[in-house]
Amino acid sequence: MQWVFLPSDAVMAAIAALLAAAVLWIRRSKPLRAKWRRVFSDRAAAASAALLAAFFAVALLDSVHYREALPPSGAPGAAQAYAPQVKSALDLFIRSGLGAAGEERSYSSPFAMKEWDRTSTVRDGRVVRDRQPLRHAGEAALGGRSPGLTFVKRSLIAAIAGGVSAALFWIAAGALLARRRGVGFAEGVALLKNRDGSFPWRPAMAVGTVLWMVGVWLALVWPLWHVMGTDAVGSDVLYEALKSIRTAFVIGVLATVSMLPFAIFFGMAAGYFRGWVDDLVQYLYTTISSVPSVLLIAASVLMATVFLDKHPEFFETSLERADLRLMMLACIIGVTGWSTLARLLRAETMKVASLDFVRSAKAQGVGSAGILMRHVLPNVLHIVLVVTVLDFSGIVLYEAVLSYVGVGVDPVMHSFGTMINAARSEMSRSPMIWWNLAASFLFLGVLVLSANLFASAVRDAFDPRSVRRGEGGQDV
Numbered sequence: 335m336q337w338v339f340l341p342s343d344a345v346m347a348a349i350a351a352l353l354a355a356a357v358l359w360i361r362r363s364k365p366l367r368a369k370w371r372r373v374f375s376d377r378a379a380a381a382s383a384a385l386l387a388a389f390f391a392v393a394l395l396d397s398v399h400y401r402e403a404l405p406p407s408g409a410p411g412a413a414q415a416y417a418p419q420v421k422s423a424l425d426l427f428i429r430s431g432l433g434a435a436g437e438e439r440s441y442s443s444p445f446a447m448k449e450w451d452r453t454s455t456v457r458d459g460r461v462v463r464d465r466q467p468l469r470h471a472g473e474a475a476l477g478g479r480s481p482g483l484t485f486v487k488r489s490l491i492a493a494i495a496g497g498v499s500a501a502l503f504w505i506a507a508g509a510l511l512a513r514r515r516g517v518g519f520a521e522g523v524a525l526l527k528n529r530d531g532s533f534p535w536r537p538a539m540a541v542g543t544v545l546w547m548v549g550v551w552l553a554l555v556w557p558l559w560h561v562m563g564t565d566a567v568g569s570d571v572l573y574e575a576l577k578s579i580r581t582a583f584v585i586g587v588l589a590t591v592s593m594l595p596f597a598i599f600f601g602m603a604a605g606y607f608r609g610w611v612d613d614l615v616q617y618l619y620t621t622i623s624s625v626p627s628v629l630l631i632a633a634s635v636l637m638a639t640v641f642l643d644k645h646p647e648f649f650e651t652s653l654e655r656a657d658l659r660l661m662m663l664a665c666i667i668g669v670t671g672w673s674t675l676a677r678l679l680r681a682e683t684m685k686v687a688s689l690d691f692v693r694s695a696k697a698q699g700v701g702s703a704g705i706l707m708r709h710v711l712p713n714v715l716h717i718v719l720v721v722t723v724l725d726f727s728g729i730v731l732y733e734a735v736l737s738y739v740g741v742g743v744d745p746v747m748h749s750f751g752t753m754i755n756a757a758r759s760e761m762s763r764s765p766m767i768w769w770n771l772a773a774s775f776l777f778l779g780v781l782v783l784s785a786n787l788f789a790s791a792v793r794d795a796f797d798p799r800s801v802r803r804g805e806g807g808q809d810v
Contacts, residue, residue, distance in 0.1 A: 436470025
């Protein structure tokens with residue numbers, strides 16, 4: 335086995351490290367703990383956080399890449415050769431561990447026993463057109479067992495195993511909470527109900543329980559059926575959707591991070607120095623905003639594609655080329671999309687720069703760089719945080735639109751936009767192929783909705799101008 339470290343793998347590793355560092359920082363800061371407790375006191379936000387954590391775990395598992403070693407050639411002194419196909423830990427778990435998501439010849443509907451299209455075959459000396467059995471699911475996987483009975487048995491086993499393990503988890507959580515609060519086990523279980531608001535994690539734990547039970551059910555059912563069917567080339571649609579989660583996270587996070595330096599630097603500079611600096615920055619982001627973003631990004635992506643096509647020697651595998659194009663696309667979206675945040679930071683910086691503590695710092699001879707870093711930046715960070723979280727879901731949708739029009743990620747890269755683009759012609763077939771589009775919309779909708787709900791709670795907690803509604807409709 336040869337480990338392969340892609341640039342986007344570094345992005346995912348950096349995200350995980352930053353999240354861990356942020357958790358440690360928040361635990362040491364009492365004001366930050368209070369703000370984030372307010373975020374998770376929102377039931378929708380807590381449930382959305384659990385969904386986002388599950389999506390991120392899948393994306394992180396899909397970011398551990400390797401190449402399998404090929405059998406030795408037998409020649410003396412020959413170097414070890416490796417397969418050209420790059421796989422991930424998610425592939426290893428699904429295909430080797432579960433034995434699911436096998437490749438078929440073409441379309442098959444969800445839980446189908448045979449292929450969707452009719453093909454010619456010889457039967458009893460005659461050529462007939464009929465639906466052929468699937469190679470890795472249905473009759474081939476069941477081995478003569480009754481489909482209905484097997485499905486019911488495995489579903490019951492999954493319900494019992496998932497329910498028992500979830501119950502043990504809740505009992506352990508109640509015992510741990512009772513120990514930390516110094517109360518009895520019954521009081522600890524009562525605290526899990528969160529009636530007094532002292533345990534805001536209950537919605538997240540409930541969503542995690544549901545996801546766990548669905549995962550157990552998939553582990554037992556997926557090896558025998560294609561739960562969401564297969565696409566035109568026979569790939570499992572559920573597998574494609576899970577692989578697309580990583581692309582959404584990489585492009586959403588990297589594009590947002592690429593946007594922040596430009597937005598913070600130009601926005602704060604325009605709001606603090608004003609004068610000709612403000613005029614120059616306004617001219618710059620007004621010019622960028624006047625160009626249709628899709629055309630600007632499409633032109634940049636096409637130029638990057640031409641560069642990649644002229645230098646094939648830079649890549650050993652097609653996935654490495656597709657990964658670099660993904661990184662370029664994310665950076666292009668970030669570089670061309672910083673104007674909105676810059677406008678907000680410019681206005682907020684103007685307000686902060688006129689306050690008494692900034693004037694006092696100027697009177698004491700503190701330089702502009704020191705004032706911007708020590709006094710202005712901490713007072714505009716709430717805008718950066720809110721806009722960053724809000725823009726994540728928008729950029730994920732933006733990637734889907736770009737891939738749909740053909741200027742997004744590489745066709746060999748799994749993404750929701752690629753799935754939607756492939757489903758464009760499938761919807762016009764008769765009979766209609768609907769499951770590819772349904773799966774992409776389901777996963778994309780859950781991801782974007784979770785991000786939006788979580789972002790709304792973050793905005794309410796960190797924006798000092800937000801108004802929180804208390805019980806009885808009173809503003810607090």
